[in-house]
Amino acid sequence: MSKRDYYEVLGVSRTASSDELKKAYRRCAMKYHPDRNPDDATAEASFKECKEAYEVLSDDSRRRMYDQHGHAAFEHGMGGGGGGYSDDMGDIFGDIFGNIFGGGGGGRGPRRGADVGYVMELSLEDAVAGIEKRIEIPTLDSCAKCKGSGSADGKLHTCNTCHGRGQVRIQRGIFSMQQACPHCGGRGQSIENPCGDCHGQGRIEGSKSLQVKIPAGVDNGDRIRLSGEGEAGPAGSPPGDLYVEVRVREHEFFQRDGDDLHCDVPIRLGQAALGASIRVPTLGGDVELKVPAETQTGKVFRLRDKGVQSVRSRRPGDLYCRVVIETPVNLTNEQRELLQKLETSFTGEHASRHSPRSSTFMDGVKGFWDRMTSS
Template sequence: MSKRDYYEILGVARDATEEDLKKAYRRSAMKHHPDRNPGDKASEESFKECKEAYETLSDTNKRRMYDAHGHAAFEHGMGGGGPGFADMGDIFGDIFGNIFGGAGGGSRGPRRGADIGYVMELGLEEAVRGVEKQIEIPTLDECETCDGSGSQDGKLETCSTCQGRGQVRFQRGIFSMQQGCPHCGGRGRIIANPCGDCDGQGRVERTKTLQVKVPAGVDSGDRIRLSGEGEAGPAGTPPGDLYVDIRVRDHEIFQRDGDDLHCEVPIRISQAALGDSIRVPTLEGEIELRIPAETQSGKTFRLRGKGVRSVRSRSTGDLFCRVAVETPVNLTSEQRELLEKFEATFSGDGARRHSPKSSTFLDGVRVFWDRMTG
């Protein structure tokens, strides 16, 4: 069975530029890719056929030989090894690498605009509840005058240096070498009438204003991607993406640990000893917390479901309130007298049962000194 003409397979003219070949290859490869046509042998063969055609015509040397000798150029070793078939991993990488600007061979110049980053600072309340913020980004944006094409009238001319092939060949001694055309940047075409506003670049420096919707529950280190909001690509190529990195400022009351919140609640000695009901803050307003009698400083109370609702699992964390018993200051003479009378009641051995931590500490000190002096 005779092979079909490579130009016919890709549906391009024989003087097609490299860019024409890429567009035709992408269109045909996407249509016949095995992942899109599972089990379809005809589509798989068509896919291999268009890949073979593109591999040959996109290579300057192979294309010149094919134009001169047709398929015979790669038979019986004439071409130094004809176009073969890679495995599916290589095929997949070829489509999304070479065509879309990846690391695959044959890629020349940028295929999309650069990604840019922005750090957004939020208060804890904003991060917990979600917020929509307006930001300003200095960037390279698409030229509105030429719609990013770089051309004043939309017309392109075949590059006179490389004759539309995107590559040039030069001789250095006995060696013949080729490289991307420096005149057209490897595109094979040049802009006939460059846009006056962007000098033919298709993009201009501009401060872009964007509305960013931050979902509820984000935390420091989270990242929001805005597809296509990065720098515009040169001469109409796709734009990059904008990555918004979240940084949550420290809060005056709460410390966040994942989806949990922690806070310290000061109480008086009398409240700790006798017990009391106090009001404590939460993200939803104040609630009542019951302090049992004889509560020690450092005791932590857990309020379930009063933390942060996760942006990922949608579960809600807890609030941990750690009580700190405060020593009273600025005492009046009456208060001082009452405390002195109160302290006098702790004299003698009976005082040990009122101060469990002090008793344990003093017992430990005695054991320590006994070891040191024994």
């Protein structure tokens, strides 16, 4: 199935600005994120599609190439830094057309080892600041005794079933197709004296410890590729890659939206009414937030550059503080009397001056009931 146009995936025009692309990606990512759609393969595919589209269009050079050549810009080695795309497409075409027409992948050489995935959980602080962590992964390593050949004496013989081609032709009715030789596993060579350590497989199960450097600013779903750290390939062929996928744990105070952070800041009634200067936490330490007089609950204040520094653009996001007025509890008798006096002072003909939203609400309710009784 052909890929959808990247602009269509994000729902933006071809002249969309970088900010418009960023907002569109956030909407798409939040809608389809696997954490919000557990066990939903369709949503996961849509999330990956959005991520791929944004990674290309958010990069100016790659976007120019895409606008000029479309998806072909990242196939067959075009596109310079887009190696991930050409590698993946090459593997797909090699597997399909090589097996059908007997080409064995053409000049691609021996089949490489499998890629390995590893999920790394991080705190928000570590994801924002970057970190180096050592991980332990199970893997298939090349057998040291036979050096990956699978043969105890190093002697390999031409397979009698496929005659060294590595593939056999199977006739099914009017269809004829090629598949890997079941006798030699596609090697084209057979082993008469298998290695005792790997039993002729050329690989043995093992594990290895790796130091992984996570760059600052990573987010959920970001992947770090470690070339050649996957499983060893069969018959001494090149190893696959290791992909470390980042999962960021929920934070007790901050919620992340791309490069921006959001938080709720509780304030007292008096602070909201009279104004106050309060300290609010950021990932870089406490900062001062000035709350003007007569601030209403739900008011959002923006602290520029106090969010997350983007792993791609290196520009910091912002911190959005939403103030929430707390109802006082555990009052003393004196505090109760003071609040009662304050409440009493709000009554009378000028009470609406002090509670404009409440007055507007009550007027709306009265108008609603008047319309109901007159209909």
